[in-house]
Amino acid sequence: MKSKALAHSNIALIKYWGKKDPKLFLPWNSSVSMTLDRLYTVTEVEFSPEFKEDTIIVNGEKLEGEKKEKVVRHLNLIRHIGKTDLKARVVSENNFPFGAGLASSASAFAALTLAATSALGLELSKKELSIISRQGSGSSCRSIYGGFVEWKAGNISEESYAEQIAPKEHWDVRDVIAIVQKEEKKVSSRAGMAQTVETCPFFMKRVEEVGKYLPKLIKAILDKDFKTLGEITEFDCLSMHATMLTTKPMLLYWSPETVRIIKEVVSWREEGIEAYFTVDAGPNVHVITLPEYVKEVEKRLSEIQGVKEVISCGIGDDTKVI
Amino acid sequence: MKSKALAHSNIALIKYWGKKDPKLFLPWNSSVSMTLDRLYTVTEVEFSPEFKEDTIIVNGEKLEGEKKEKVVRHLNLIRHIGKTDLKARVVSENNFPFGAGLASSASAFAALTLAATSALGLELSKKELSIISRQGSGSSCRSIYGGFVEWKAGNISEESYAEQIAPKEHWDVRDVIAIVQKEEKKVSSRAGMAQTVETCPFFMKRVEEVGKYLPKLIKAILDKDFKTLGEITEFDCLSMHATMLTTKPMLLYWSPETVRIIKEVVSWREEGIEAYFTVDAGPNVHVITLPEYVKEVEKRLSEIQGVKEVISCGIGDDTKVI
Numbered sequence: 001m002k003s004k005a006l007a008h009s010n011i012a013l014i015k016y017w018g019k020k021d022p023k024l025f026l027p028w029n030s031s032v033s034m035t036l037d038r039l040y041t042v043t044e045v046e047f048s049p050e051f052k053e054d055t056i057i058v059n060g061e062k063l064e065g066e067k068k069e070k071v072v073r074h075l076n077l078i079r080h081i082g083k084t085d086l087k088a089r090v091v092s093e094n095n096f097p098f099g100a101g102l103a104s105s106a107s108a109f110a111a112l113t114l115a116a117t118s119a120l121g122l123e124l125s126k127k128e129l130s131i132i133s134r135q136g137s138g139s140s141c142r143s144i145y146g147g148f149v150e151w152k153a154g155n156i157s158e159e160s161y162a163e164q165i166a167p168k169e170h171w172d173v174r175d176v177i178a179i180v181q182k183e184e185k186k187v188s189s190r191a192g193m194a195q196t197v198e199t200c201p202f203f204m205k206r207v208e209e210v211g212k213y214l215p216k217l218i219k220a221i222l223d224k225d226f227k228t229l230g231e232i233t234e235f236d237c238l239s240m241h242a243t244m245l246t247t248k249p250m251l252l253y254w255s256p257e258t259v260r261i262i263k264e265v266v267s268w269r270e271e272g273i274e275a276y277f278t279v280d281a282g283p284n285v286h287v288i289t290l291p292e293y294v295k296e297v298e299k300r301l302s303e304i305q306g307v308k309e310v311i312s313c314g315i316g317d318d319t320k321v322i
Numbered sequence: 323m324k325s326k327a328l329a330h331s332n333i334a335l336i337k338y339w340g341k342k343d344p345k346l347f348l349p350w351n352s353s354v355s356m357t358l359d360r361l362y363t364v365t366e367v368e369f370s371p372e373f374k375e376d377t378i379i380v381n382g383e384k385l386e387g388e389k390k391e392k393v394v395r396h397l398n399l400i401r402h403i404g405k406t407d408l409k410a411r412v413v414s415e416n417n418f419p420f421g422a423g424l425a426s427s428a429s430a431f432a433a434l435t436l437a438a439t440s441a442l443g444l445e446l447s448k449k450e451l452s453i454i455s456r457q458g459s460g461s462s463c464r465s466i467y468g469g470f471v472e473w474k475a476g477n478i479s480e481e482s483y484a485e486q487i488a489p490k491e492h493w494d495v496r497d498v499i500a501i502v503q504k505e506e507k508k509v510s511s512r513a514g515m516a517q518t519v520e521t522c523p524f525f526m527k528r529v530e531e532v533g534k535y536l537p538k539l540i541k542a543i544l545d546k547d548f549k550t551l552g553e554i555t556e557f558d559c560l561s562m563h564a565t566m567l568t569t570k571p572m573l574l575y576w577s578p579e580t581v582r583i584i585k586e587v588v589s590w591r592e593e594g595i596e597a598y599f600t601v602d603a604g605p606n607v608h609v610i611t612l613p614e615y616v617k618e619v620e621k622r623l624s625e626i627q628g629v630k631e632v633i634s635c636g637i638g639d640d641t642k643v644i
Contacts, residue, residue: 202564205523205524235568235570235572238567239568242564245567246557246560250556250588252584254581256578256579256581256582258581259578266574
């Protein structure tokens with residue numbers, strides 16, 4: 001009753017920001033992401049009658065309080081499906097910083113979902129895994145798949161799942177990440193998006209707009225139309241941050257460096273470098289580009305004042321048992 | 323046929339961004355500002371049969387091209403009202419940098435309007451002056467008045483004018499400006515707002531929202547309720563910048579320093595310093611505060627990395643002939 005799984009993080013090209021149903025993790029809008037090879041979580045789960053309580057160890061540290069509760073709630077869901085009440089020991093290792101907008105909870109919950117269900121001997125389809133994973137952390141459902149992935153919003157739990165748009169072999173798109181801050185953000189995504197839905201006057205308009213450009217992004221991925229992919233990605237990122245800024249109280253996830261990098265990326269395009277920015281709920285900037293520009297983008301990003309680290313990613317695989 | 327006028331700049335607490343009628347300078351939403359004592363333009367206008375063409379000298383430099391055209395068009399409007407076709411010589415001096423979001427065109431066109439109409443011997447009410455000035459540069463109509471001023475959007479030219487909410491003696495509110503960039507912005511307000519109206523999906527929602535909180539801001543001014551004034555001012559600024567960010571192509575008027583200062587101002591409030599930020603179409607940050615905090619705000623702003631100059635303003639007077 002022990003299993004280990006590896007799941008990759010993902011970068012959303014169309015963001016998930018805002019729940020229609022906070023209990024079931026049903027999002028207001030569908031979203032699209034690329035799974036990232038270099039950022040991943042490895043999680044081992046063991047169930048045993050010998051355990052008196054759940055123990056969660058992340059990067060060598062035992063979780064307590066709200067962070068532990070979040071994982072225990074997810075284990076409860078999986079125990080319910082697996083018809084068991086055995087306690088678990090979860091040991092998880094992330095190869096990248098937590099909570100700085102690198103979607104650590106995406107890879108963490110995808111790996112946890114697969115490791116735990118597999119430890120209980122459950123044989124689930126990827127669709128089923130994505131539905132379960134979604135209830136631990138929304139965007140984690142996209143990490144169940146490699147390549148380019150859509151999370152269909154749906155109106156009930158069974159309709160809100162991830163689906164692969166194209167596998168990683170389809171198109172070699174890169175994400176060069178400029179890390180400007182490694183600390184956890186002050187306002188978690190979960191709290192932030194709840195505030196946005198409640199107080200931002202532009203939020204429903206954003207949802208409506210996503211419905212218009214999401215099919216165009218999927219077509220751009222299938223057609224390998226990089227310019228369209230980049231333009232939709234940037235617009236969607238700005239649209240999300242526009243709703244964050246107009247949330248009460250304001251959510252300003254950007255740092256000074258975020259603005260500096262965004263302006264740089266835009267100016268590089270004038271020189272012919274095909275690169276587009278996107279920023280999650282944090283200050284780090286993801287530069288979406290093509291293989292031929294990666295070396296130059298890495299070099300330029302690392303020379304920008306305030307950039308602490310540059311992580312270059314290709315497209316990753318499905319979450320898998322290892 | 324010669325007259326000299328002095329007009330102050332103003333800082334909008336509810337911004338003007340977007341024209342309903344670009345020819346008549348009718349805005350989509352009403353706006354509210356404070357006139358600023360320390361930022362002003364002095365303009366002398368002389369009409370004479372001896373002049374073969376209009377000459378416009380601003381800060382010692384003769385204007386040509388589009389910049390000259392803008393002034394000549396305004397002179398034409400005033401000549402039409404004054405029933406003359408005499409050419410003019412305009413000499414204007416600004417005591418602050420142009421085009422960096424300090425509303426230089428507001429004081430410039432208010433001073434030009436009063437100096438030119440007065441040189442022609444026209445006796446106009448402030449309301450009439452504001453209607454004329456508006457057609458040279460929208461926000462200049464608010465600079466006709468000192469104190470706290472509302473520009474009523476209106477639906478026809480005669481209904482789109484400024485009105486004083488309260489004179490400067492009513493309430494001693496300060497604007498401590500952190501200048502981070504003195505160069506002119508790349509995209510003028512005129513071009514930027516036209517793009518926003520055309521392409522931003524949130525724009526009409528912003529207009530609708532302004533209609534809700536503008537009466538609350540006016541009440542806050544009349545009641546001297548600084549917290550409400552500050553909160554509405556910040557929200558309106560963020561709402562405008564949210565529409566700018568979601569304009570195609572993106573309008574990112576902020577610089578890295580803008581973000582740094584905004585975050586600082588928010589953190590100062592936690593220490594009990596009553597200060598709120600607002601940012602026009604440029605990177606400079608206006609910190610709206612009360613007299614008792616001015617010294618501390620000036621000190622802190624001047625210590626922030628990237629701040630080139632700090633200009634401390636009180637509330638200014640009406641535009642007047644000098």
